[in-house]
Amino acid sequence: MKQYILEAKNISKTFGNVKALEDVNFYLRKGKIHGLLGENGAGKSSLMNILSGIYQPEKGSIFINDVKQKNLDPESASELGIGMVHQEFRLIESFSIEDNLTLSKSNIYQNNFKEAYEKYSEIFSLSVKPEKTISQLSVGEKQKIEIMKLIFNDSKIMLLDEPTAVLTPQETDQLRISLGTLSEEDEKTIVLISHKLKEIREFTEKVFVMKNGKMVAEELSTKDVTDDNLIELMMGNIQKSIIDKSNTPGDTKLSVKSLEYVDKVNNFKILDNINLEIKAGEIIGIAGVSGNGQVELANIISGIEVDYSGKILINNKDVSRRGVRSRKKLNLSYIPENRLGVGLAPGVSVLDNSIVRDYFKTRLGPHLSRSKTENYLESLINKFSIKAPNSKAEISTLSGGNMQKLLMGRELISNPEVIIASQPTRGLDVNAVEAIHNLLVEQRDKGSAILMISEDLDELFKLSNRIHVMFEGKIVKSLNIDDADINNVGLAMAGIIE
Amino acid sequence: MIDIQLIGLLNATLQAATLLFIAALGELITEKSGILNLGVEGMISIGAVAGFMTAINTENIFLAILVGVLSSSIFASIHALVTVILKQDQTVSGLILTILGLALSSLLGKNYVGRKLVTKLESITSISEPTNIVEVLISQNIIFYIAVLLMISTSLILKKTMFGRRLQAVGEDSKSSDSMGLKVAKTQFIATCVGGAFAGLSGVYLTLSYVPYWTDNMTSGRGWIALALVIFGGWKPYRTALGAVLFGFLEALVPRLQTYGFELSPYIVKITPYVITILVLVILTIYKGGKTGAPKNIGVPFFRENR
Amino acid sequence: MNNLKLFKRQTVNELSTFYSFLIGFLIAIFIGSIILLIQDKSPIDTFSLMLRLSVGSINSLSASLNKAIPLILAGLGISIINSVKLWNIGAEGQIFLGAIAVNFIYINTQINSPSIHIFVLLVAGFVGGSLCILIPAITKVVFGVNEIITTLLTNYIVFGVTIFLINGPWKDPKSLNFPAAAYVGEEVFLPTIIGKLSFGFLICILFTILAHYLKNKSVFGFEMRIAGGSAMTAVYAGINAKQKAFIAMLIGGGFAGLAGAIELLSQTHRVSTGISQGFGYTAIIVAAITGMRPLGIFLVGSLFGALSIGGSVIQTIGVSAYIADIIQASTLFGALIIQFFFTYQIKKVEND
Structure with missing residues (x-):
């Protein structure tokens, strides 16, 4: 008897020195929605990437319908009916929706594309024409196309890697209904990866839990297991610290006045009348679904983006027309959302990346003496407990957490007065997240004014003194932390203000 | 009189354009798959010498074309091996392909310098001295018509067929294409070899028809102009053809300028196509505001497990 | 399984x-x-002959090192430009324009002190090389035109200009069949140090150290690395990536131009097509093979110089020089x- 449609046994995979997966077992029942729960970095994505043929495991075997698969690659996985929605979209941006849905050789609606598209557009409440180019779609729409792609490619097993990460709470609800329809009517076997308990509870029947590359719980029945139980499995004994917010803020360190930023090509306002004030010893959180102007706001405050109207004051000094460097000299630090690519330069050594903020200062120059820079890096490594193979190693050989610690350390070591931290913990494991949170709080207590942009509501609630919600370039809601809850912030994120 | 000169100019334009266009079209296909091959000059050279040697030794013109095309394609597979399979830098590999191709063809062709072809590629009709435009168009040799055919079919394949869409998908976003189950390495490998084959055909055209003899470095930068043509054409076959005709016209016009009464040093006149190529590239880049139409993934080696 | x-x-x-x-x-x-x-x-006979005739005596060794000078200098130039992840395929043209600039200054100035005169001419060569890459540098930095194509095309343009000059305005009437400019006076010949080894080799060593410092030790080198690694990081760090790219290109072009000046002042002594025999292209191999490291370029450049000398001498036994x-x-x-x-x-x- 076929009990499982897919079975993976003793899967192991390492990246360099990091054991991403260790003897992991995983199995799926036909037509059911399975949850895969775990903190960032627990190995959930690695496991899914192995099942869809993208990563090669070093050890282990995979059975599909009881047949052992020896050479699983994306093509054969797709032929076997395994499809995956990745965290970063795998869509050809410059192609139309129709092209993206039909490119794969496993596609089954080549001839009756129109009808199929209509049918599933309805299930997903999607109202765009299939001729539209992917790059013109919103994030939510792209997500739907990603899932439709699996259906069009006749995937019987659908692996969804954090599909709700980019969705508003309301869009998430809608996804839940669509997935339910798919599993019931089309007998699709679905895996939903998430690190959010609530979703796992609402979406799934069975749940697997991963921690530090190991499967710590297999096929629990979702309705029988308690939240406390799941949290303990997922995080072990780590106590999430509660942040003391009783300190009294000092003088205003950063003010942003009637900021406006216009996309000149499409002539619409990316930022519209933004006003902010941050005092010393205060963390202000910016909530919002990404793409609502947060990146631009951070870039303008840090001096990267110059073509805007409005005023930026650091320590009551108008820096609106000043460049990046003079703002740095007023001791502003910026931890950009795009860790590798903006904050750190790929293809360049750990050493070079460690001096990006302060290289023009005399303590390192004028000749960038090797010993001085090495010492500087050494002090960062010690102070922020960064693990790096050696100073000459290319930056991307570091793990995500260590990259972020290097970046944070570099930006924080000179005790900045103003810090802009954008998505500071995205994609990091639970220990790294704790470490980074502690760094920010420590800095707050030293008197820094901190602007924290995040999509992670837990993080925002935990750290912020006050939360502003951004939607379509405006601050649509401002709440003291005591008045904020998942509901009013979530609705504001979706643009619904009562 | 003017008419005959004009007809001659037109004829020469078409011939020069054919030579440039075939190589450019091959590079276009390679680049569409996301592989940049800077070895066009070397590949043309290999095709040219291989075709010429075969023609001298066998006196069989079709065998010569075949050998020229194949050897250039095999030569291009070095680039495919190094960049697609071994994922090394495409710029370096392509440049070396040019240097190696020029050296290798000079070595191979050493004993063929100055030899005369017994059989060369002739016009497909019996018109040897065309007197009007129609006659010019019907009096070209077979490769000209192959080029036209290739232009139409390449455009159709890229636009209308799933095969063409998939090729472009790989060049646009190899990671996404791979996760859709498309064969990235195979596509890129084949596209590189096809590009080589086209360059070989261009080389054969050079030595069997355009200047029917062999001498060292006779490609004189045409491979590089072909590369520029791909940019000029915005990675579109018809526009690339248009560019080729424009450059062919310049190349044809230059030696004729004096007959039209321009007093210019022939040496200075000779460099005008290169100057104009740079000018055109600049104007084009400004005009398009940076959106050149280049495949997004061009030059980026693909390894599935890269994160 | x-x-x-x-x-x-x-x-x-x-x-x-x-x-x-x-x-x-x-x-x-x-x-x-x-x-x-x-x-x-026979490979063994051929290679041992090549070895003997390229490094077997002081004279052959100095000929090899002389040959290495342009390879090293142009290679260093390429490696400096590559710090910002740009390619210079135009070293060949820069070598020629460097030599042309030397001759131009030589013809048009009157300097009595030979050492100052030589110095001025070397500077002229450097500037000539920079001028040669000026158009590709501007078009790259201002408009974003692909520098690989433009630097390459300038090779053909400069070569055309060279041919024009030596057949026209600069043609030496004494040189009958071989088109070339007139020889420069012996007072500006670069002296030799040991055997035939040109003083240019010392310049070459100096510039290797300079390039090493510039790339690896200086603030400018750091800024180039960041700009080359990620344009966004450069903006973030307050580094003007375009300015760095522009300066790097001019310096890199200058290095190749200097190679042309040394070739003229120590080898050919006049502008002719023989100023460079594909040095600019071989220099790309030299630079790429060393991973763009100045000290490596110095060593591999020297080896390839010997290889070229070896390649040219084995022609006498009927082996093509293209083997090299x-x-x-x-x-x-x-x-x-x-x-x-x-x-x-x-x-x-x-x-x-």
């Missing part, structure tokens, strides 16, 4: 470039041997192939 699968190595051996070069060179010698065997020549080119190009191809095994590893996968 065992499967072979490809994995990326997390750390790459620091000496991988060196090993790749070494093995690549052996592969190239092997390929060269095959070509020689096909031509009925082929060995040089194959070395790089071989090195690229070996480099793959340093960055990736093929592992057995237990699939029980």
Whole structure:
């Protein structure tokens, strides 16, 4: 008897020195929605990437319908009916929706594309024409196309890697209904990866839990297991610290006045009348679904983006027309959302990346003496407990957490007065997240004014003194932390203000 | 009189354009798959010498074309091996392909310098001295018509067929294409070899028809102009053809300028196509505001497990 | 059942470039041997002859090192420009324009002190090389035009200008069949140090150290690395990436131009097509094979200089000089192939 449609046994995979997966077992029942729960970095994505043929495991075997698969690659996985929605979209941006849905050789609606598209557009409440180019779609729409792609490619097993990460709470609800329809009517076997308990509870029947590359719980029945139980499995004994917010803020360190930023090509306002004030010893959180102007706001405050109207004051000094460097000299630090690519330069050594903020200062120059820079890096490594193979190693050989610690350390070591931290913990494991949170709080207590942009509501609630919600370039809601809850912030994120 | 000169100019334009266009079209296909091959000059050279040697030794013109095309394609597979399979830098590999191709063809062709072809590629009709435009168009040799055919079919394949869409998908976003189950390495490998084959055909055209003899470095930068043509054409076959005709016209016009009464040093006149190529590239880049139409993934080696 | 699968190595051996070069060179010698065997020549005899005639005596050794000067200087220029991840395929043209600039200044100035005169002419060569890359640099930085194509095309333009000059305005009436400009006076010839070894070699050593400092020790070098690594990081760090790219290109072009000046003042003594024999192209191989490291460029440049001398002398026994080119190009191809095994590893996968 076929009990499982897919079975993976003793899967192991390492990246360099990091054991991403260790003897992991995983199995799926036909037509059911399975949850895969775990903190960032627990190995959930690695496991899914192995099942869809993208990563090669070093050890282990995979059975599909009881047949052992020896050479699983994306093509054969797709032929076997395994499809995956990745965290970063795998869509050809410059192609139309129709092209993206039909490119794969496993596609089954080549001839009756129109009808199929209509049918599933309805299930997903999607109202765009299939001729539209992917790059013109919103994030939510792209997500739907990603899932439709699996259906069009006749995937019987659908692996969804954090599909709700980019969705508003309301869009998430809608996804839940669509997935339910798919599993019931089309007998699709679905895996939903998430690190959010609530979703796992609402979406799934069975749940697997991963921690530090190991499967710590297999096929629990979702309705029988308690939240406390799941949290303990997922995080072990780590106590999430509660942040003391009783300190009294000092003088205003950063003010942003009637900021406006216009996309000149499409002539619409990316930022519209933004006003902010941050005092010393205060963390202000910016909530919002990404793409609502947060990146631009951070870039303008840090001096990267110059073509805007409005005023930026650091320590009551108008820096609106000043460049990046003079703002740095007023001791502003910026931890950009795009860790590798903006904050750190790929293809360049750990050493070079460690001096990006302060290289023009005399303590390192004028000749960038090797010993001085090495010492500087050494002090960062010690102070922020960064693990790096050696100073000459290319930056991307570091793990995500260590990259972020290097970046944070570099930006924080000179005790900045103003810090802009954008998505500071995205994609990091639970220990790294704790470490980074502690760094920010420590800095707050030293008197820094901190602007924290995040999509992670837990993080925002935990750290912020006050939360502003951004939607379509405006601050649509401002709440003291005591008045904020998942509901009013979530609705504001979706643009619904009562 | 003017008419005959004009007809001659037109004829020469078409011939020069054919030579440039075939190589450019091959590079276009390679680049569409996301592989940049800077070895066009070397590949043309290999095709040219291989075709010429075969023609001298066998006196069989079709065998010569075949050998020229194949050897250039095999030569291009070095680039495919190094960049697609071994994922090394495409710029370096392509440049070396040019240097190696020029050296290798000079070595191979050493004993063929100055030899005369017994059989060369002739016009497909019996018109040897065309007197009007129609006659010019019907009096070209077979490769000209192959080029036209290739232009139409390449455009159709890229636009209308799933095969063409998939090729472009790989060049646009190899990671996404791979996760859709498309064969990235195979596509890129084949596209590189096809590009080589086209360059070989261009080389054969050079030595069997355009200047029917062999001498060292006779490609004189045409491979590089072909590369520029791909940019000029915005990675579109018809526009690339248009560019080729424009450059062919310049190349044809230059030696004729004096007959039209321009007093210019022939040496200075000779460099005008290169100057104009740079000018055109600049104007084009400004005009398009940076959106050149280049495949997004061009030059980026693909390894599935890269994160 | 065992499967072979490809994995990326997390750390790459620091000496991988060196090993790749070494093995690549052996592969190239092997390929060269095959070509020689096909031509009925003994590889051992040919290579030992090449060795003897390129490094066997003070004279041949100095000839080899003289040949290395333009390879090294142009290679250094390429490596400086590559710091911002741009390519200079125009070193050949820059060498020619450097020489043209020297002759232009020589004709149009009157300087009595020979050492000052030589110094001025060397500077002229550097400036000439910078001028040659000026258009590609402007079009790259201002408009974003692909520099690979533009620097390459300038080679053909400058070569055309050279031909024009030596057949027209600068043609030496005394040189009958061979078009060339008139010789420069002996007072501006670069002196020799040992044997035939030109003073240019000392300049070459100086510029190697300079390039090493610029790339690896200076603030400018750091800024170039960041700008080359990620344009966004540069903006973030307050580094003007375009300005760095522009300056790097002018300096790199200048290095190649200086090579042209030294060629003229120590070897050809006049502007002719012989100023460069593809040095600008070979320099690309030299730079790429060393992973753009100045000290490596100095060593490999010297080796390739000897190889070129060896290649040209074996023509006397009926072996094509192109053998040297082929060995040089194959070395790089071989090195690229070996480099793959340093960055990736093929592992057995237990699939029980």
